[in-house]
Amino acid sequence: MTTAPETENQVTLVSAAAERTDARLVKLCRRGDQQAWDELVDRFQRLIFAIPRRSGLSEEQAADVFQEVFLTLFAKINSIEQPERIRAWLVTTAKFKTWAAVRNSKGLYSPATEEEMEAEMANLPDAAPLADDTLVEMEQQHLIRAAISELDERCRTILSMIYLRETSASYAEVAEAIGVGETSISPLRSRCLKKVEKKLS
Amino acid sequence: MNNPKDKFSEDMLRLMQADDSIDAPDQAVRYAKNLFRTMSSQAQPSGLRRFIATLTADLAPNVAAYGERSASGAAARQMLFTTGEHAIDLRISSVENGFDIRGQILGDGFVNGTATIESAGFTATCEVDENNGFQFSTLPAGEFGLTIRGSDSEIAVDKISL
Numbered sequence: 194m195t196t197a198p199e200t201e202n203q204v205t206l207v208s209a210a211a212e213r214t215d216a217r218l219v220k221l222c223r224r225g226d227q228q229a230w231d232e233l234v235d236r237f238q239r240l241i242f243a244i245p246r247r248s249g250l251s252e253e254q255a256a257d258v259f260q261e262v263f264l265t266l267f268a269k270i271n272s273i274e275q276p277e278r279i280r281a282w283l284v285t286t287a288k289f290k291t292w293a294a295v296r297n298s299k300g301l302y303s304p305a306t307e308e309e310m311e312a313e314m315a316n317l318p319d320a321a322p323l324a325d326d327t328l329v330e331m332e333q334q335h336l337i338r339a340a341i342s343e344l345d346e347r348c349r350t351i352l353s354m355i356y357l358r359e360t361s362a363s364y365a366e367v368a369e370a371i372g373v374g375e376t377s378i379s380p381l382r383s384r385c386l387k388k389v390e391k392k393l394s
Numbered sequence: 395m396n397n398p399k400d401k402f403s404e405d406m407l408r409l410m411q412a413d414d415s416i417d418a419p420d421q422a423v424r425y426a427k428n429l430f431r432t433m434s435s436q437a438q439p440s441g442l443r444r445f446i447a448t449l450t451a452d453l454a455p456n457v458a459a460y461g462e463r464s465a466s467g468a469a470a471r472q473m474l475f476t477t478g479e480h481a482i483d484l485r486i487s488s489v490e491n492g493f494d495i496r497g498q499i500l501g502d503g504f505v506n507g508t509a510t511i512e513s514a515g516f517t518a519t520c521e522v523d524e525n526n527g528f529q530f531s532t533l534p535a536g537e538f539g540l541t542i543r544g545s546d547s548e549i550a551v552d553k554i555s556l
Contacts, residue, residue, distance in 0.1 A: 221521060222430070224508045224543060228519050230430040234423060242418035256422040263426035267433060334413040337406065356410040386403070394402060 210392065211339050212277040219276035234263060237283055240335040244287040247327065250294055258290045265290075280335070284328055340392040347371050348385035355382060443547040447475035447482055470496075475551050480504075482542065482549065486556065492532040493556045497540075499526040504544035511554075513538045 218236070221229030241262050245255035265286055273282055341352050350371055354362035362370075364378040373381070417423075451474040470485040480501030487494045497509065499522065509528040510519045513536045522528050522542065533556060540551040 217521065220506060221508060221519070226508055226510075226519050227431055228517070231427050234426045238418040238423050238426070239415045242422070243415040246416075252419065256419050259418050259422045260425050260429075263429060267429050330409065330412070331415070334409050334415065337410055337413070352410075356407070357413060359414070386407075390403060390406060393406065 210343075211280075211336055215279045216277040219270060219273065219279050222270055233266075233279075236339065237280070237335070239338065240280075240331060241283055241287050243331055244284065244328070245291040245294065247331070248291050248295060250291065254294055258287065258294050261290050262287050280332060284332060288328060336393060337389065340389045343392065344385060344388055347381070348388060351378065351382055351385050352389070445477040445480065445547065445549045447477040447480070447549050447551045450474050450476045450481075473554070477549055480549055482540075482551065484540075484554070486554075489532060492534050494529065494531050495533060495554075496529045497527065499528075499542060499549070501526075503547060504542060507542060507544040509540065509542045511538050511540050 215233075215236075218229045218233045222233060238259070242255055242259050245258040246252070250258065262283060266283065273279060275282075338357070341349055341357070344352070351367055354367045354370060364375050367378050368375040451472070453472040470487040473484045473486065475482045475484070480499060483498045483500065485496045487496075495511070504522045504526055505524055507522040508519055509522055509530075510517065511530055511533065512518070516534065516536070516538075518530050518533070520528050520530060522544075528542070535556050538554045538556065540554055542549045
């Protein structure tokens with residue numbers, strides 16, 4: 194089960210189904226399945242790219258971190274002990290590589306090991322962009338996106354247009370997109386949200 | 395005070411609305427995907443035993459098999475492929491948009507393995523389940539090769555016509 198720490202301001206979203214899917218994909222990758230690897234990349238690309246971006250790295254630097262994370266994943270995929278926890282492994286690796294890139298861009302020494310990196314980070318006055326709370330929130334947003342991607346097309350469209358766009362679509366726009374009357378959108382939206390909640394609670 | 399369910403809903407909405415993540419650049423995603431394609435081809439598992447299975451029975455629906463007194467009433471075509479240590483039982487059904495295939499491997503060493511079916515321009519892969527079963531849905535018509543890969547061996551069926 195997912196065990197993200199719960200804070201006063203934050204609920205814990207869990208998704209055993211997501212972990213089962215993650216574990217299945219890792220096992221298939223270990224057997225050389227290109228399709229499973231592609232799906233794994235698609236599944237986590239946003240989350241992994243968001244970590245260096247949130248830390249202030251440029252798009253180009255973030256893309257480098259992204260590629261290094263997947264290169265490391267490929268190199269270590271056979272030795273990851275808990276395939277169902279691949280999300281946490283990817284986030285930790287992205288955090289490690291992001292911090293190395295930040296230090297490198299400032300001309301500072303980059304610790305060579307994860308342990309050394311963690312010790313360095315603990316001494317920082319402000320590691321806010323990569324703080325655990327921020328990363329947990331990003332993981333939870335990833336779980337919500339994954340849950341929405343498993344919904345039927347109509348619910349995916351409704352929730353994506355209303356909640357996942359930079360500028361939220363109006364009910365009229367959503368109604369036009371899915372071909373129903375505008376008054377139907379509010380109850381449909383509620384039903385779709387319930388489906389997401391069910392997947393994550 | 396909010397009840398936990400309301401708080402859950404509110405927090406979930408807050409997380410959704412605060413989600414400002416964007417897709418990674420196409421080029422970076424392509425690099426990550428190609429990584430596997432390129433590097434896997436350089437590091438094939440060593441010592442993998444490969445068997446070619448041959449067709450030993452092909453029972454079409456509503457057609458009597460040799461030695462049967464009447465035609466089979468089954469809706470699916472059934473094919474049996476065998477190799478030295480293993481056999482593969484395939485059931486092929488015609489569906490609205492193509493063909494479904496359900497298969498089962500008779501023999502050990504393939505649970506959690508993969509089954510891959512491919513033709514020119516088409517590939518599909520699925521996992522072999524705990525009962526040695528696998529299935530593909532809505533395959534297009536054509537000629538396919540099937541490869542089942544297990545822990546230390548793989549079985550290939552060179553030609554399946556749908």
